[in-house]
Amino acid sequence: MRNVFSCFFLFILCVYGHFSSESGNLFFENCLSTAFNSPEVDNQIESCVNLQEKLINSKIKMKNHEKLCVIYNQDKSCKIVKKKFSIDQFIVKIILPECGKENGDQQNCDQLISSLGSYTEFMEIAKNLKGYKINDTLLDCERRTKNKKICSYLE
């Protein structure tokens, strides 16, 4: 009896969660760096409004280690980039420009860095890039990141 009641209670909570929380769509609010192969979506700038629908309808097929990055700008526009990113390329091509801008959006920068959460060692490197200026020398980069390979992408 108690278990039946618990299941019912959870069901009610799910209905409540479905209708009351918009946070579920946070999934699409930040830059995604996941592995997808998307024949239909290729280096184009799209409005984000129907992105979720578009992605579902297109039945994007995943292929390992190809990454689709959806970059959201402050004006709600977004950029879909399909690239064979490696994590360190992701740091330099996506994170560094955001975190190294003169008036960069610190919150966005932090979110990008935290998206590396599963890769602790890379996240430490990305953290060190905070405050890095685009015009800094290669030596500055190496000093901060202690990683020559990542800095070599700057050349």
Add this chain to the structure above:
Amino acid sequence: MKYINLLRSKGFTCSYFFALILAFLYIDTFAPGAFLNIHPRFEIFNELLNNPNPQGFIPAIHRITWKIILKFSNNLSIPFIVYSGILIFSLHSILSKSNKSELVKSIGLIVLLIIPTFFLYTLQLYKDVQFAALMMLAYSIALSRPDKENTIFAILLMACFYRVHALPLNLLVMVCLVLKNGMSKLQVIMRAVSFVIFYLLVSNALSSFLPRDNTSTHKTILPIFDLNGIAAHSEHHLDNPFVLDKNRNLLTHAQNIEIYNPKRADLWFMQDEIIIDVGHENYSELRDLWGRSILQNPIAYLKHRFKVATNFIFPVESDYISFVNHDKRLKESSFFSPILNWYYELIEVDSVINVSQKLFLYILLMFINILLMFILREKIKSADIVFLLHSVAFLGSFFFAASVVKFKYCIWFVWLTLVLFFRLLLMVNYRIKVK
């Protein structure tokens, strides 16, 4: 009074209603959890898109539940609600099987939930966390069943949670379940064989309902990692035709040492420097080479495995858990947020996260559990033994199969150990008899 008694007879205790309120407040404060990390999104997206190319290493039961949940709603709050609800009710159910007062059980539930490894990981939408929550549910159901049914239930459970490949891991548990005093050798063998067949049937039947994994990546990660580890620890050079440098030449001994990282099995992340040339067509050759290399270089293999295990048991750094969105939500929420905000900052400031993520602490606790179980041998149920054995078997298999050093992979072992400890603690009779 009559109605209260009726409710009690149906299992509606005070601590149950407390768990109900706690579940509502917890879920309302934290939904949809923290999911800024790449992997959870990767997995959810995969299921959301009905991808014909699923990741083979995700347990069947996990993928089935994702599919069912996402059929009804794409809102990520729903999986969070389902899994945290299951966890809280299961914890309550496990703790309630003691003769302590309702107040003590309720306090036990709170204490368990605020232990940093519980508190921080319940908020993550990791497959490992959800797997751990389902394991708690299984434990609570097993405890509430008569002991005779536990055996079959445990086999069903293992078949659902693991794929066929995990059969060796579960053999230890099965053998322990099968053995009983007074059984003849023939009976033991017959029972063991029938359990193995039953296990294979259930796990294969489950797999056949799910889309097949068309990639070979998940199967090749471990052999490639071990071959690299053996080559890095061997004194002489080992040829590995499946990993090549950018010019498609075999890696030298020095290159093998350079790319070797005992914390990270996935060499695909080094795809700028190396080429991994393996697929379905040459997987069996890779497997043969793997087996041969282990047999020919046992010392190098054990050195490599020991290094990986040491990194798991005594990690230098903890998993990073992202709370960026979660922080924002906490500020917006009302009831729980001030207390939880304070607690979150406290555990982060004091580096409790780092301390609580040392696996050796839980291995020690596991030994304490074994001792407590021996002391309380009259009171414990066979389900307790099954789940303890399961965690021991898991640890043993980890030595040979562990790949990426992440605390989250051990989270169900950690939770199971903690819950078992609390359950045993609530069974101890603290009253000292005065003669």
